[in-house]
Amino acid sequence: MALQFSATMADHQRVNFVIDYLNVSRLCHNKSLIAVNGMFPGPTVRVREGDHLIVNITNLVSHNVTIHWHGVRQVLSAWADGVAQITQCPIQTGQSFISEFQIVDQRGTLFWHAHISWLRATLHGAIIIRPRHKTRYPFVKPSHEYTVILGEWWNEDVEDVLAQALQGGRGYSIPDALTINGYPGALYNCSQHLTQVFPVNKGETYMLRLVNAALNFQLYFAVANHTLTVVEADAEYLQPLERDVVVLSPGQTTNVLIKANQPVGNYYMACSVFSPNSNTRNVPFPETAATAILTYNSSLPANISFPELVLPSFPSFDDVVFVANFTKSLKGQSYSKGYYYYSIPTKIDYDLFYTVSYALQPCATCLAQPFPNQRLSASINNQTLVLPQISLLQAYYNHLNNTYEEDFPDFPPYVFNYTGIAASEIAVSTLGTKVKVLEFGKSVQIVFQDTHSLGYESHPIHLHGQNFFIVGEGFGNYNASLHPSTFNLQNPPSRNTVAVPSGGWAAVRFTTTNPGVWFMHCHLDLHTAWGMSMAFIVRNGKGKNETLPPPPSNMPPC
Incomplete structure (x- = not known):
């Protein structure tokens, strides 16, 4: 298992990443995928601003691999950026590489992922950077927090999907599902029992650390009957912005606050596709969102009646005006x-x-x-x-x-x-x-x-x-x-x-x-x-x- 960092550890943080195969089941389909430390999504790396991070990456799969620390500025450490043929040659089968760098002048949510071919479809995980000690958030401090990684799932091997697209010179086979923390949720076959559940206590405020790890889809995200307050994007604080729906492009991260102020019960958390390509036809996911459950503690998650739950309302899949209004409304802190x-x-x-x-x-x-x-x-x-x-x-x-x-x-x-x-x-x-x-x-x-x-x-x-x-x-x-x-x-x-x-x-x-x-x-x-x-x-x-x-x-x- 991956080392999980705590806020009280020393300034030098060490972690091992072992890249190997993992058997998983989704959508009534079993497959072997490439994962880090036997986890999909991979382990969350928890550090504090100013920490020195040392990651020992070992490659046990047949593909060459790199790990990129997405959004980390890599001040004077370009060698650790982890981009195949740009900052390094890839880590070959059976080989290891120590990626070493410092977290300089950053705090918030970022993520790590493979940066070669399409391996990041399953090789990804969150980076949580705590502020320096005795530094306050410029917003209401949440009682608790959850990491929510949005992604895609193919029943096929993603490398085969890419190879077919490149060989034919055209588009690619669309994924079989969207996912939240690796699970498609209750609207997909064989998935109700795998739906992620996020418990909350009525009256408390929670931070959701959102990561769009999807390969090719920009995504809407919302929680039914709840307002989201955007407070950070790409590990930079923002002026608080209240919205019912937020938008993330692939590679973007966003922290939102959500207050558990609704009647006790279960509520769908969901993501759906924003796809404005003027040639797009039959986008598969507007009616098949990935779902998770926000459940108030006094309700009974084991007795969730999925047909009675209502999805949040999303804009149309090509609503460029809604997305433009959202992005233009984001303002930096003073x-x-x-x-x-x-x-x-x-x-x-x-x-x-x-x-x-x-x-x-x-x-x-x-x-x-x-x-x-x-x-x-x-x-x-x-x-x-x-x-x-x-x-x-x-x-x-x-x-x-x-x-x-x-x-x-x-x-x-x-x-x-x-x-x-x-x-x-x-x-x-x-x-x-x-x-x-x-x-x-x-x-x-x-x-x-x-x-x-x-x-x-x-x-x-x-x-x-x-x-x-x-x-x-x-x-x-x-x-x-x-x-x-x-x-x-x-x-x-x-x-x-x-x-x-x-x-x-x-x-x-x-x-x-x-x-x-x-x-x-x-x-x-x-x-x-x-x-x-x-x-x-x-x-x-x-x-x-x-x-x-x-x-x-x-x-x-x-």
């Missing part, structure tokens, strides 16, 4: 109160404009209509990433030539009406391994623009090694003369993943405070597999505290 460690950039050194798009690549064996002899791919500024044979960080640190090019474009090579393009105008993307080099201590603005190339999509773009401030977003084409005047430079939310609006744009800002190589990609895993990814190289600054240390001696070989 910076004068000291809850943030980085200021909002106002002077911009690098002004970047990145289109996020579907694209096409030649494929002699891809015969399906409407694009015969072409496969679907994805791109940023029409660049589709090809992963190198060694890690980019290794190549950069050791000055190895011919691994990557330092000419990732600041602007898209094709200028067009991004949200009105016709299919006949689609440009084929360029395959390559390109990076953008940034100097240390500089301010960066990126505007992400969704395009209509093969259909709109809300792309959750995740940046490693750095949070950013989401200063603006909107529908349609970004206007550099008009939209900056609408930016929120007072209290924007700070996140590691931004959901670019479907058919719209989002603007983020950050300062390059962390030297290393940092991956940026769409957290819809199929899009990452299709190449909607790139990397930033942040050069060293001055002195030891601004310089990336040498790699650990036990880095996995390529």
